[in-house]
Amino acid sequence: MNSANKHTLLLIDDKPANLIALKSILEKPNREIITCNSGNEGLQILLKEKVSLILVDVQMPEMDGYEFVEITKQHPNTANIPTIFVTAISEEAKYINKAYDLGAIDFLFKPLVSEITRKKVDSFLKIWDYDQELKNLNEKLIAKNGELEQFANIIAHDLKSPLNNITSLIEFIEEEHLMEVNQEATEMFDMVKTSARSMSKLIDDLLHYSKNVENNQGKETINIFSEVNAVIKLINPNSNTRITKENLNHNINFQPVAFKQIIQNLISNAVKYNDKEITEITITFNEELHQISIKDNGPGIPENQGEKIFQMFYTLGQASRGDSGTGMGLNLVRKLAERNEVKVYLNTEYKDGSEFIISNLKIS
Template sequence: MIKEKILIVDDKIENLISLERLLSDFKVDFVRAESGEEALKQTLHEDFAMAILDVQMPGMDGYETLDFMRQRKKTKLLPVIFVSAIHQSDLHIIKGIESGAVDFIPKPIIPEILQGKVKVFLDLYRQRKELNTLLNYLETKNEELIIEKTKAEDATRAKSLFLANMSHEIRSPMNGILGLSQLLRKADLAEEHKDMLQVICTSGENLLQIINDILDYSKIEAGQIEIEEIEFDLKKLVDTIYHLLNFKTQEKNIEFIVDIEDNIPISLIGDSFRLNQILMNLVNNAIKFTHKGSVKLSIKCLEKNNEYVSLFFSIKDTGIGISKEAQTKLFKEFTQTDSSTTRKYGGTGLGLAISKNLTNLMGGKISLESTPDIGSEFMFELKFAYKEKETEMLNNENVEIPKQLSILVAEDNPINQKVAILTLRHMGLQCDVAKNGLEAFEMHKENHYQVILMDMQMPVLDGINATEKIRHFESENPDLAKTFIIALTANAFVEDKQNCIDAGMNDFISKPFKEEALKKILSQVSKSIA
């Protein structure tokens, strides 16, 4: 262990020896100097905890020595105690303190006084040294944390960019597969072909669910999920889930029961998309692991006041059940109860983790009760603001879309062009097509479309820049009616939607899209321009 050093300065060697003996209990190293000049030289080479300095010395006296010390950065704050036989008046003590000494002790020295004062300044030096060491450590750690934070942010950005690109590249062909499959469903086909088409549609939707699970988990992990507050009809949402999943229960010959209490308000305000996602995940899971009996979705009203309603959701099945040990890891990412479950039933192991995270984000908490070979019940509570009466907004899909609605599809992918054209044609609507953003801008300048379906990623000019050019053109021509721009894109991140809105788009649909989603938005547009 390195000892602290004390500089002792006196022109008489016997005084230096006396000081060392008086302070021998402190276990420090003493450095002697027999003149002011020698003391200054020692301070150039050594670091001292303090100095004890005689006043009367030949050549440079103690006052002058201290004055030079205070002019140097290294010794500017060094604690110095004067010792001197000059004590006839307070004048010398005052001069010593004014020159920068921390104390003045007259000779002959009283040992207890000197020892007490040295102990104080040694303790202060040690504490300051420990503090500096700690500060240096914290500074080093802080620099390391900044480096690690920068690396983590770079990794997150790279991951988000990779996921965004992968999402776009996967969703674009999925839009072609599912879009055309959905249109074929409405065609007059032989039963054999309908069965084949059903397999294509089911497989495509299962693949899309896996893509959505991975993307949603990544968005949750990156904190990119935003919970919306939008008015919706709970009973319609549940009815849609029932119709989407009932065919699965029919195939397995099990019963699908829905029980919603009558006292639940018609119109709730919250994130219907995320609630639908939670319920779809939980009901899908229940159906997957149930081979006989039933799956029951129950919704009860726990509390209702003038501001909000608290709802209890239960998904109960008579399936294979889950052991206590398996329940402990059930909500972990990429995890199923055991490897045989994955082999037999498939899945990413993300559905329950996503449901748990979304429930937490919406202010609720998910729980589970299960017994092997008897069944499971997943439960959660959520609060929603509400309206007593169904508003007009919930019926927009009933508004008739005028056949003469002028529509431009801005899309560079030929397959996605065909999907959009055929979907609109099935709705009784016609459209023009632009192969890139610049072409879309030029065509709109000439034709003044009422609606533009705008892809985000296009050559020459992307959808964001094309929208900004269109809005700038409209601002320069205020007599023209503003076109309604809908992002129809395979980009599915929160920031993608926000970028579209910030650029001036009115709405956002991610690919692959369903005809009903587009129809609903076009119904709203038709009502606003009627």
């Protein structure tokens, strides 16, 4: 941060002598100090000047300091300008509390002590500089994220295009030369198509991950039962899957898209990696513990893998009933849970399959 940043200070007092004294205390080479004698005049100046700090007298005719600050805090262009009250009013709590309630950052009591006045103003200007630097970095970050998202979409398109071409070419060869292709070649073609689909899915997952982790909508009151039903309808599991729902008719505070993504991933995994003839999944809400449990009767997950499965690209290598996993789903689940201030973990004590817990839920 540049310590020699140029600052503009606005001093407001109805007594010219007070303005002269305060200006003499605060003058520095890297500061422009503007003075005026009323709140109305101060408001006019704020329309034209970029001000870093306001020092305003409390007791003024027509518009006192409280009224002036109340007006500035209502306008987005001036609401964040730090303001110090300069006052001869007693230091009673009711006056101080009123000022802080309005948004003032501090008080200077008359008669002013020069060294204290300088140090307070210097400190608040440093805070202003940090705040401005943070805003600039945030704006740059937002712009960079937009560029990265656009770049990711372009890369995804450019990577998927040749994969789609490979798949189409293989299918064309199979159709045109069906009688000439032997069993070994057919198996090799199937391997190529499977690899292409896996790579395409990985690209989609990476793109989906980058968007969902950073750009979810705000929290809302959602009904667990309704959201779970919507996810099950979307997944559309086959007739060999039985899903039991227990005590789900409760409302929680959660980002809707994130909640659906978490539930969808956990249910899909329970179906995909199940090794039984009938897949059984039980989804339960415990209102005393504020948690959702998703149990299945699958092969289970080794206890020493309980945390590793949430790592990016980590897979157990288990056989699945569909496309193989990319090791991103549970990492995304963990990230989305963290954004909603909840925890998702594997209950390693459950031995009849797998049990995932979504805990620390906020009940609405």
